[in-house]
Amino acid sequence: MWTKFIEMVPFVTSAVFLLYIFIQMNTISTLREENKKLRTQVAESCQTSLEEEVRLLLKSSSKLDVIKHLRTKKGLSILDAKKLVDSISNS
Incomplete structure (x- = not known):
């Protein structure tokens, strides 16, 4: 009787670990989706605040100074900085 129980322990343990792995995979998938949504929200928020900062700088500085x-x-490339300044100054 005990021998059958002992023989089944590895199978039961494997099944439990597989179930645990599937649960963790689902959790990881959910966290990735939430992370993607949060990154999008942060990027939009940063873009808005950057645009506001550029507007303020344009009131007191030249376009070239703002691009610099x-x-x-902010670490923007010269092309990105120029596009941003031009789009805001033209609007």
Whole structure:
């Protein structure tokens, strides 16, 4: 009787671990989706605040100075900085 029980222990243990793995995979998938949503929200928020900062800088500085600021302080490429400044100054 005990021998049959002992023989089944590895199978039961494997089944429990497989179930645990599937549960963890589902949790990881859910967390990835939530992470993607949060990254999108943060990116939109940062873009809005960056645009507001550029508007304020354009009131007191030249376009070239604002582009330099975006390059040095925000790490934007020269093309991205110029596009952003041009789009805001034209609107």
